[in-house]
Amino acid sequence: MPSMSYCMFENTSIEMRQIINSMQESETWDALDLSVWEKDGFFELMLQCSEFLVWANEMLLNEEMDVESIARFKRVREQIRMTEAGGL
Numbered sequence: 001m002p003s004m005s006y007c008m009f010e011n012t013s014i015e016m017r018q019i020i021n022s023m024q025e026s027e028t029w030d031a032l033d034l035s036v037w038e039k040d041g042f043f044e045l046m047l048q049c050s051e052f053l054v055w056a057n058e059m060l061l062n063e064e065m066d067v068e069s070i071a072r073f074k075r076v077r078e079q080i081r082m083t084e085a086g087g088l
Contacts, residue, residue, distance in 0.1 A: 053080070060073050
């Protein structure tokens with residue numbers, strides 16, 4: 001069921017944390033034990049995450065932001081770079 005627009009980012013981030021925790025606990029692809037539909041969802045989610053990062057970067061770089069948001073954007077972008085350097 002889709003989230004209401006006023007809480008969709010908050011709700012989705014909570015659900016994404018649940019997915020990441022499950023992946024960390026499983027440690028391997030086989031241990032996830034995904035159905036055919038869940039495998040489709042897994043790969044679709046990968047594409048959506050990539051698209052999200054493209055749009056977030058585009059939106060945030062082209063907007064005037066408050067100082068706190070600019071600092072947070074830079075920290076998150078650096079965390080993403082460090083994750084990518086770690087083997088993604």
